[in-house]
Amino acid sequence: MLLIPDSVVRFFHRMASPPHFYAFTERLMPWLTVIFLLLTAAGLYGGLYLAPPDYQQGDSYRIIYIHVPSAWMSLFIYVVMAIAGAIGLIWRIKLAEIVAISSAPVGAGFTFIALVTGSLWGKPMWGAWWVWDARLTSELILLFLYLGVIGLYGAIDDKRVASKAVAILALVGVVNIPIIHYSVEWWNTLHQGPTVTKMDKPSIHVSMLIPLLLMALSFKLYYLIAMLQRARTELLMRERNSQWVRTMVLENEQ
């Protein structure tokens, strides 16, 4: 605790206050949107236009620029959701609970995109839309975990209780994350092994790697935007009887 500067501690204390969080994220949104659009434009220009076709896969490999960043995000968001859930569980911080549940639909969206784009890439390259391969199956289980979290949260009316239940489910599901990551090494899979994370000798050319990393950053920004939009809605609904929401509702009317 001594290592954390005072200003950082104060920032998090203030962010845990609902009205402050609501106002701050509203001011943050245009900045996030501009950075997101710039990264996406640069990434797509580099990936779809500048990068050469693959010597084996031709232009079909260009699906990589959404497939791989989406798959990365599906894992990243799950871990964030589980950590936020744990923080909510242990310290009863309402905003941590809200960040956890607001991450679920965004993570489910990325998991769905990873599965569909993988299928659309698999058909021309492997000759099959789907195979029950370890990587594909564990990623499908991830989608069900996300849907389980969303469904469980919706099924319990008391949202503080719902957040507890959801956090426990999310934490149990974390076991699936290393399984997905290492599936291509532990089992013989049709899915290709890692190309980017082999840092000693990445087997991808730099003209293809840069747009891929730009898209990965762009999707991180997207996650922030989409998750915060959910969180703002969820926060208003949960705090509907508090004074700051009642005042805001009246101001919004005018």
Add this chain to the structure above:
Amino acid sequence: MTVQEFFAMGGYAFYVWTAYGVALIVLIANIIIPVVQRKQFLRRQASKQKR
């Protein structure tokens, strides 16, 4: 490269553009849905508070 060549994607147009299209739809939906829900909620609450 001509515009036609670009959109043809070396014969993989269907797979590449469907993949990008699906991603676009999902990503846009995940932004629009919470924003619309928030507007609906604010309207509902406003009429509730007047009563």
